Amino acid sequence: MPIGRFAPSPTGILHLGNLRTALASWLSVKARGGRWIIRMEDVDTPRCRSELGDQQLRDLASLGLESDAPILRQSDRSGAYREALRHLHELDLLYPCQCTRKDLHMLASAPHLEDGLRPYPNTCRHREWEGFEAALRLRLPKDRVVWRDELLGPQDDDPAQLTGDPLLFRRDGLFAYHLAVVVDDGFQGVDEIVRGVDLRGVTATQIRLQEALRIPRSLYAHLGLATAPDGSRLGKRAGALGLEALRQRGSSTNEILGWLAWSLGCLDQPRPCEAADLVKRFDWSRVSTQSVQVPVAWSQ
Ligand SMILES: [Zn+2]
Structure with a gap:
């Protein structure tokens, strides 16, 4: 059975680029009947904070992405x-x-x-x-x-x-x-x-x-990066927005998921959807190798 993973560092919020990578990994193994696990890369302990890790897990779960195994922490x-x-x-x-x-x-x-x-x-x-x-x-x-x-x-x-x-x-x-x-x-x-x-x-x-x-x-599989509308790299330093900030701007979780799914070739255009509906639509041959720009409305 295929096993995929998402392994964030609990040093900040997950931005659209991180969430896009998580979704691609989840879809790729789920499309083949596999398991998906989350691991916390908190080996660089001075910069890691457990409340940030908890927030990351909540964000992933709100998109429908939950670990099929207990969360492994590098610090253990x-x-x-x-x-x-x-x-x-x-x-x-x-x-x-x-x-x-x-x-x-x-x-x-x-x-x-x-x-x-x-x-x-x-x-x-x-x-x-x-x-x-x-x-x-x-x-x-x-x-x-x-x-x-x-x-x-x-x-x-x-x-x-x-x-x-x-x-x-x-x-x-x-x-x-x-x-x-x-x-x-x-x-x-x-x-x-x-x-x-x-x-x-x-x-x-x-x-x-x-x-x-x-x-x-x-x-x-190495995905093209999500960038700001001006083409610059998304990152904490560039103030990339997380799910909570995007919801505060009036976007629903399913709208955000729809954009991520569209950016991975699962939908012809962005529209609200749920993760489970995307599994049958995912195909690596439809995923672009290019970077994808975050909509202006969703950038700082
Ligand atoms: Zn040396």
Whole structure:
């Protein structure tokens, strides 16, 4: 049975882009009779707040998207991540990295390949460890990764060019994004990963980590992003609106769902609908790879 997932970080409200990704993932597995689960990516604890996670769950439920399994929280999963690191260490696939953030010119915890985030140049692979606190990185094999995206078609990536050796454990003692997400997807049997195209560039690296941990490869679909009407990226910083704010502007939940469904090729035009009515209409071949602009009335 296919298992899909939506894994938000409880660091803000879900905007239309997040909700669109959640709906696509839900529809894709439900159309094949599968299960859909929600996981809270609260591994970056200082920025996470449980009341934001609760709000996200309420928003998803109001659209008809509910988890078919109890909510897994990354903050409860340290033992599993430590075990995975121990396994990788036994395989001699880890090495300590003592680069500072300044050295790297990048935010070590950021999962997104945003502007300014460059691949790690593997500086510490051959460096003597000087015995003070270090992060841990995965030594990637040299070869390219060939994989398939349900939306974008065949892909052929060199992870060294995209991410470099990925960070798995941070020097501040937190487990890093790549480790948590791959271990949890494996643990929960997730075999289809739907997410924004901004994460396409980390896929080859995560596939390598799956292989090292003997986790079966997932199917992937990377959706075009939802943008503001001026084409700029939706995000907390850009003040993207959540469901509650859109309802306050007079839109019903079913109208919002209808727009999301239309943007995923399920409807010819936006009209109020319910999630369960959309399952038979969903088909990846009708989903555009392009970004979609949020209506002016629904933007800041
Ligand atoms: Zn380093």
